[in-house]
Amino acid sequence: MATATEQWVLVEMVQALYEAPAYHLILEGILILWIIRLLFSKTYKLQERSDLTVKEKEELIEEWQPEPLVPPVPKDHPALNYNIVSGPPSHKIVVNGKECINFASFNFLGLLDNPRVKAAALASLKKYGVGTCGPRGFYGTFDVHLDLEDRLAKFMKTEEAIIYSYGFATIASAIPAYSKRGDIVFVDRAACFAIQKGLQASRSDIKLFKHNDMADLERLLKEQEIEDQKNPRKARVTRRFIVVEGLYMNTGTICPLPELIDDIDLISANMENALASIGGFCCGRSFVIDHQRLSGQGYCFSASLPPLLAAAAIEALNIMEENPGIFAVLKEKCRQIHKALQGISGLKVVGESFSPAFHLQLEESTRSREQDVRLLQEIVDQCMNKNIALTQARYLEKEEKCLPPPSIRVVVTVEQTEEELERAASTIKEVAQVVLL
């Protein structure tokens, strides 16, 4: 039955075709041809792409001149003529051929030339060779690494620790492992460059609060709370972090920890200073630290710490645990030199009295930073001539977020005797008077 109706409809259509007027058919024909043409023609392109001919393009390529890869560097830039140390950078250091007392390397506990540390490193060298030839995931985990992580966790009284093979990379990999785009991080203005790079890599929102100013931090937190209430859905997925330094390298001050919080989630530290080794570690609860084993970039994608350096760090920890008295000694020495350096005309001491690394800044700075730097360098050079090795604190001026003023950094170590400390203080006083008059 269906086919009959179909056929009948078809017959009707054909009849209609015969009966239609000519102009109607012609119009329909033209419309059909037009549709077919539109269907098969190319899509309309934006005007600009078809504007340049091949010849013009070749000319553009010929004419283009990029900047040079690196801009020229003036030959007398201090970084090109840096101090060359011959021999070990220990208490008596030979800088540029002159033997001086070292007030510049961060050798706080004097472990850089401790024979026990060297012996431990040597034993490890004999057993393992030097390199590890692989990241932690691919046969780069040695039993010394596991030992060191255990010892560090016990020493810091936390559940777990994870070690990195480079101090800078420790905090710079730890921060982006937790904080992602859209999270908020409250950080102190005087945070060091490594923290700044970690924050930059994490692409989170950064809110700076004034250095060691808890009231400012509280104000920012309250503002954030108001923001959250406006947009509760977003607030539920935004994580918030606070990043502070224990002892700020840029100012020598300590963060007011008790006011800040009651428990710390993650502690990150550097083994390159007191522990006389290389690398860094993070410690905290397992819940927090374990995440870095798969998402800490400096951990997963980089070769592990050479075992001899790990063994040196373990031995340094042993020494620290065996004589806890050295910390008190160090504190005493810091206090002594801090007091001795007060009252120098033209220089002020910046930093806590028990901080082993503090800064000497110009009391009245001249207008230009370059001039300040040159004055301070003069002081450093003359002290070097009198056998006291000092250094200016170096920064990358264009890259720092909050550039600290130029200063001389003085480091106190356990190995400096009281007499040497006195001598250093008086030398700096004399030189400052001569230069800054």
Place this chain on the structure above:
Amino acid sequence: MANPGGGTVCNGKLHNHKKQSNGSQRRNCTKNGIVKEAQQNGKPHFYDKLIVESFEEAPLHVVVFTYMAYGIGTLFGYLRDFLRNWGIEKCNAAVERKEQKDFVPLYQDFENFYTRNLYMRIRDNWNRPICSAPGPLFDVMERVSDDYNWTFRFTGRIIKDVINMGSYNFLGLADKYDESMKTIKDVLEVYGTGVASTRHEMGTLDKHKELEDLVAKFLNVEAAMVFGMGFATNSMNIPALVGKGCLILSDELNHTSLVLGARLSGATIRVFKHNNTQSLEKLLRDAVIYGQPRTRRAWKKILILVEGTYSMEGSIVHLPQILALKKKYKAYLYIDEAHSIGAVGPTGRGVTEFFGLDPHEVDVLMGTFTKSFGASGGYIAGRKDLVDYLRVHSHSAVYATSMSPPIAEQIIRSLKFIMGLDGTTQGLQRVQQLAKNTRYFRQRLQEMGFIIYGNENASVVPLLLYMPGKVAAFARHMLQEKKIGVVVVGFPATPLAEARARFCVSASHTREMLDTVLEALDETGDLLRLKYSRHKKSARPELYDETSFELED
């Protein structure tokens, strides 16, 4: 990280591409003709080298089964998560503190899904601790898990003399102490282990200067600078070279350190297909002709980031073509030779020597000391003004501690060894032995019928496994039954469906060790049905004759 379907092939003739009829991006490659290429700068340079790279595609049923395996794994993962949430199954993972439970969760649940449910089941194949030097044979500490890999404990036994096919020990220089390492012992005793200061302050030792001069001599360039960590060399120096308003053209499969360095610099990043010169040329043309997006200003500079050898693919960069493009479009070239320095080239000088090119033509030569030199750290070398600029502006020079002295001494010793400055030719012999071992190993594996990726001269050999279950079975079987330590890699370091085992051939592997490994692979391949290749070649014993592997130079 890597996009699936990014494989390319370098054919012998540049204008001849064999396309598969189903139009996929992957192309099969068999030995093609001889490459004779005149470089664009007018200097004719002919080299009769066969460039043979292959990235064979898997048979369809394998891909289907792989995705099915992941699908089933995911379903079970949801089931287990459900059970754990409702307390039916005990949760072994660490959890947040009670006081902080109402904070925003620290980790996204989904991010951890893969880790919790798929990675955790097979994670005994990674992070295996060893307790000897990572030489050609090493000792693995045995560890077992009583709760399905949530926690491990050491039984105390040590599996001794496992053949090491996992560590990056290309020239065999990472071995336990012997008399030739006496200088390192001396340096350790005099200098100690730490430096405790940065390069700009009090941390530049005479050892660093000696090392930098030697590196520059080794690479035949004007100057070099060394850093304490290879990863940090990239992530801290690329931001010093380029900034906002510059363009970075980076290969698809570049290492994380290069990607991080590029991101930290603030420049615009565009990615070109892996080792694909046409894709790179298109990007370069667009960049030079149309300039920056929207403002149309010209780019300040263009930097091309490539690696010498890509460790996950085993491919070697197509340097002559890229140099030609670089000259035409006036871009700068940065090569990361982490896996190719010391391992590639007739005397181990890297990819520039491999292709017979002048190292001065590359703007920035970067490499690491971890792999062929048995130490740790990285370097950047090039013209003197580049290195001077980096000495002033590199983040690492200002803020990070310099390299430890015994490590520097180990690198000095290795460099002297390879260059022959210690009076013997052993260094050169090792480089040649490595090339022989590589060719032999790859040839045999291809004949057995495995799918191997990459260039026939690359010492990193990826063997495709595809299915996650086989990945775990392969690694466990090789260690426990055959006493061979292999490295397996899966998602996210490789595309989801292309999990692989990665072998690192070393110059200190003897022919017997390689034969043992090859036999074991043969058996395991049959057991696990891994021989997917459709290009099985017959075994030709005359090819194993050593003389036929002598390199042209």
